[in-house]
Amino acid sequence: MDTKQFSKPVLGIETSCDETGVALLRWEPAAPGRGLLSHALYSQIKLHADYGGVVPELASRDHVRKLLPLVREALAEAGLTPADLGGVAYTAGPGLVGALLVGASAARAMAWALGVPAIGVHHMEGHLLAPLLEEDPPEPPFVALLVSGGHSMLVEVQGIGRYRILGDTLDDAAGEAFDKTAKLMGLPYPGGPALAALAQQGRPGAFRFSRPMTDRPGLDFSFSGLKTQVLLAWQQSDQAEQTRADIARAFEEAIVDTLAIKCRRALQAAGAKRLVIAGGVGANKRLRAELAEAGEKEGFRVYFPRLAFCTDNGAMIALAGAIRLAAGQHQDESVQVFPRWDLETLPAV
Template sequence: MITLGIETSCDETGIALYSDKAGLVAHRLHSQAATHARYGGVVPELASRDHIRRVLPLVEDCLAEAGLRPADIDGVAYTRGPGLAGALLVGAAVAESLGWALERPVLGVHHMEAHLLAPMLEADPPDFPFVALLVSGGHTLLVEVTGLGRYRILGESLDDAAGEAFDKTAKLLGLPYPGGPQLEALAGGGEAGSLRFPRPMTDRPGFDFSFSGLKTAVLNAVRDADPPIPRETVARAFQDAVVETFAIKVRRALQATGAGHLVVAGGVGANQALRGRLRSVAAAEGAAVAFPRLAFCTDNGAMIAYAGHCRLAAGERSGDGADVRPRWPLDELRPPAAAD
């Protein structure tokens, strides 16, 4: 079975082909970062228009790379949500059109489930059950995963997600969009411990997160310091606070669930300081840790193709029409029904 995956949830157009026999056989990604950089953030209308221009050429590129024809596709998966409504509709419309033209099944995929499953594309995938830290864009979730569609939300951000906090802090420091990678690079020049920000919500039990207060602490430090604090010092202190907050909550989750595996996925999961710290936490708790490759931390078609393949192979199908859900809680998902 060969599944075509289409990702258009925000500002990256991702296309991929996944085979149950050969694994990932082709993937292409177009980033709109340069388009949105001049505005300091994503402009939804521009994102939608660019997806329209890019989707079909990228599908053709993937088919050519894999040496396949459109008729070789057995199913089509697209990002149904969460995401920007207009951007999601582009992928949904293309997927439904291809499904109709090729007479193939179509399925709308949950974006965060796809991130959660991205490490399954690697050579040494994690085993169920596991704890997953999902840190992608506007989402920060700590999830107990016992199987496909079997998700229990342990904790989530009560305000800003970690990715939003990274981007807003980067903007405060005068760094260009996208801010997360820029802040990480700047933090590399900062001295550990020379400035300390609070580790929010770590002084109480539970697994929830809050990053708005941390963002305010950075603002106050930058605004009130005399003489000014070096930007790299602020960046390092901010990053250390986020990383240590995640480490504390992840340790609690591993201890509470007894899970033997930890999965870290989403764009913030590419941060090398975070990866190093969570490797240490997992090792101390006797757990293995799995990360997607860096290219699959940010939004991509490969994770959509894989997640769609898992559910299509079990007989799951979308209803009629291009249906999207810009807001879609992960815990609404259920395991796929067995194929008839």
């Protein structure tokens, strides 16, 4: 991958939703991942649990409270001061507009005060590049499955900033379907991890649900119908604890099989042999196992970021920002965020 080194550490700030992430990274193309100097993360799960979902105003206020203490924590862990920074990267979108503005405002203020460049990072590009933080990173071209609470998309990656969306979600993203299905079965917030844990106790074959949109050509996703199937099955069942686990397992299998089928099709369409899995749902054990097994059998290689970097985090933002800063890209001093932002519009590196 032809990228230059950005010699000074870059501060990465992530505030797109309900997690405040901060990291310090020195981008070293010859040794990806080894340039990560520190990272700190604060989750707002407890704050939003009583509401059963993220409350945007509360999320924004909590970012205000937590961001600067986390920056200080990351600097202390790395043994650095603000004067050591060479640039600041922050999530500019997509995400909740108030939450994005907290990170963008703080990042711009710090960059201006320190006289260093700042750059707004596309949240999904951060996820897409997260595997570069590992010891054995993927080289383009590859296909990326970006799968989280807000997104389910397949992207052909020819290089950094050279993206073509092969398939996108038409309604609920996979992570959103996990959370909503868990909620309708009475599982605690956040529902996705709770449902996945419960699915491990389910009996194979007790229930079976459809694999949405796999019976037709195309790479788009739709999980709203699957969610309805689960609701009907749950309402018509005895609602015993074992039944809940059985339904959870069948639902998880349907999601994972659907994602795996679409990944294989995307690899074939792009003529690629490397597959990157990123985003919060990328931490799902069943998905990781199924795709790893498929890759061994069918001759493609699968790359996963470590579990800590599947969910939202500052390290992926620092990485994406450092790569672009090293290429000479940065923006003016205005504070701009993009709650909706097309990945294909990013400039190439």
